[in-house]
Amino acid sequence: MNDNDIRSAWQSYSQLLNDSLQLNKQNAEDITKLKAKSFLQSMQPIKIFTVAVGILWVLFVFTLLVGSWSYSSLFFKSAALIQGSISAIAIIIYLYQLYLIQQVDINQPVMAAQRIIAQIKTSTIWVTRILFLQLPIWTTFYLTAATFQNGQTGWHIVQIIITGAFTLAALWLFFNIKYENRHTKWFQLIFNGKDWSPLMQAMSVLEQVEEEKV
Amino acid sequence: MNETGKQATFLQVLQGHKGIIYKIANAYCKNDEDRKDLVQEMIVQLWRSFENYSDQYKYSTWIYRVALNVAISSYRKESKRKTIPIPGEIIQLVDQSSKLELNEHLRLLQQFISELKEVDRALMLLYLDERPYKEISEIMGLSESNVATKMGRIKKILQQKFEQHQTSSYER
Numbered sequence: 001m002n003d004n005d006i007r008s009a010w011q012s013y014s015q016l017l018n019d020s021l022q023l024n025k026q027n028a029e030d031i032t033k034l035k036a037k038s039f040l041q042s043m044q045p046i047k048i049f050t051v052a053v054g055i056l057w058v059l060f061v062f063t064l065l066v067g068s069w070s071y072s073s074l075f076f077k078s079a080a081l082i083q084g085s086i087s088a089i090a091i092i093i094y095l096y097q098l099y100l101i102q103q104v105d106i107n108q109p110v111m112a113a114q115r116i117i118a119q120i121k122t123s124t125i126w127v128t129r130i131l132f133l134q135l136p137i138w139t140t141f142y143l144t145a146a147t148f149q150n151g152q153t154g155w156h157i158v159q160i161i162i163t164g165a166f167t168l169a170a171l172w173l174f175f176n177i178k179y180e181n182r183h184t185k186w187f188q189l190i191f192n193g194k195d196w197s198p199l200m201q202a203m204s205v206l207e208q209v210e211e212e213k214v
Numbered sequence: 215m216n217e218t219g220k221q222a223t224f225l226q227v228l229q230g231h232k233g234i235i236y237k238i239a240n241a242y243c244k245n246d247e248d249r250k251d252l253v254q255e256m257i258v259q260l261w262r263s264f265e266n267y268s269d270q271y272k273y274s275t276w277i278y279r280v281a282l283n284v285a286i287s288s289y290r291k292e293s294k295r296k297t298i299p300i301p302g303e304i305i306q307l308v309d310q311s312s313k314l315e316l317n318e319h320l321r322l323l324q325q326f327i328s329e330l331k332e333v334d335r336a337l338m339l340l341y342l343d344e345r346p347y348k349e350i351s352e353i354m355g356l357s358e359s360n361v362a363t364k365m366g367r368i369k370k371i372l373q374q375k376f377e378q379h380q381t382s383s384y385e386r
Contacts (some may be wrong), residue, residue, distance in 0.1 A: 001319060001376040003369060009320045010342040017233045020307050027304045028228055031254070032221050032261050040287075106283040107263050107276065109355025110336060117287045201332075205286060208333040212356065 040101045040117065047094050047101075054091040058084050079141030086134045090127045097123055115209045121202030122179075129177045135170040139163045179203040224264050228257065231277045232305045234343070238278075241327055241335055242285040250303050252288055256281045257304055271352060278340065278353045286332045326375045334368045341365055 001009075061084040065077060072080075100120045106113055139162050148156070173190075181187045182200060191200065228235075235256050243249040260280050267276050327338055333354075340350045347358045354361065 001323075002373075005319065006323060006369075006372065007342060007344075009317070009323050012317075013320050013324075014233060014237075014343070017236060017307075021232050021236055022306055022308045023225075023229050023232045024302060024304050024306065025225060025229075027302055028225055028257060029221065031257050031304065032224060034258065038259065038262060105266075106259055106280050107266050107268075108279070108283070110279060110282050110286065110353060111333070111355040113279075113283045114286055114333070117283075202287075205332050208331050212360070 038104075038106070040104050040120070043120075044098065044101060047098055051091055051094045051098070054087055054094065058087045058091065061087065073144040075140045075143040079137040082137050083134050086130055089130050093123055093127050093130075111209055111212060114205055118202045118206035118209060121199055122206050124199055125177060125203070129174050132173040132177070133170050136163055136167040139166050179207060220264065224261060227273050227277075228260070231274060234274065234277050235281055236305050237339060237343070238281045238285050240324070241339055242288065242332075244328065252285060253303070253305050255288065256284045259284050272349070274345075275349055275352055278345075282336045282339075282353070286336065322376065322379060323372075326372055329375070330368065330371065334364070334371075337361065337364055338368050338372070341368075 061080050065072075065080040065084065068076070097120050100116055100123075104113060104116050104120075139159075143159075151159075177187070177190070179200075182191075182203070235253055239249045239252045239256065243252050260277065263280055267273075327335055330338060337350065337354065340353060345353070347361050350356075350361045351358045356364070
């Protein structure tokens with residue numbers, strides 16, 4: 001099928017639609033009476049809720065840190081500091097998304113609007129990457145100087161292996177969770193399921209839009 | 215313009231360009247239920263942005279921009295999402311049997327278009343609707359030369375898909 005055949009097939013389709021498409025005026029009129037939100041504004045409530053919960057969590061962690069400063073172990077202090085900081089960075093990303101939502105104008109040319117919309121969705125992957133960084137602290141926050149002094153050699157070895165493995169896994173995931181790796185088995189295992197498919201599609205759109213910059 | 219006048223003008227514009235909305239929804243949604251939702255969403259967003267319409271551009275340019283932006287970013291999940299509470303379709307085929315009249319070439323063309331990447335799909339739809347490169351560049355936000363280059367590449371992809379289909383048909 002050459003270009004002319006393709007165009008004439010499409011013209012016959014357009015003609016068919018011209019003849020048989022009908023606008024239901026009543027339904028269209030009803031739409032003009034709705035107080036509908038913009039399609040991106042519907043994303044705002046859950047993000048605002050997450051920011052609010054996140055701020056409360058960070059306040060709780062830092063209050064706990066300050067309150068227990070005099071008697072808590074160095075491991076607990078470090079864990080609380082890292083956890084609170086990582087959560088704070090995740091909150092900043094959500095605030096950035098809320099800012100981007102305000103910047104979208106769907107009257108804009110497609111490439112410009114899609115760049116911002118895809119950036120909003122794909123920045124979610126940054127939250128996932130950053131949250132993985134806290135993995136090792138969940139294996140150390142309960143340690144004290146006494147556990148080291150009284151622990152047996154076997155215990156020390158197991159603890160080092162576990163913490164080391166979690167640290168390596170956290171760093172490896174942080175650096176490797178990216179769209180280029182979407183076809184790998186481990187990536188599909190983490191991002192399996194329909195909840196992640198919009199994110200994957202957003203990343204694909206962003207990649208198409210970014211190609212134009214090159 | 216008062217609210218009634220604005221509404222009447224909007225419905226008139228919609229009536230004149232319903233084919234654009236239907237074709238875009240059809241290209242970005244595989245099943246009927248999703249397409250119905252997408253058409254509703256496009257019309258809601260068109261109405262919301264109608265007061266920002268600038269007569270610097272044609273109505274068609276504005277409709278393509280909004281409808282494509284909504285379609286590309288709809289990122290539908292498999293599960294049913296919350297829809298606007300309007301019963302029935304807004305734009306529908308009155309003669310359902312006409313769906314069956316699509317010839318083999320057109321059916322294949324629609325299938326191959328739906329397999330293109332989202333941005334390429336938008337460009338192909340605009341090209342097939344015989345929009346001039348200048349208007350395509352205004353809708354997409356690409357330079358005219360960029361549009362021409364990309365169109366050449368997309369046409370080649372479609373051509374290859376038709377050739378592959380033909381070869382596999384002969385082999386069967």
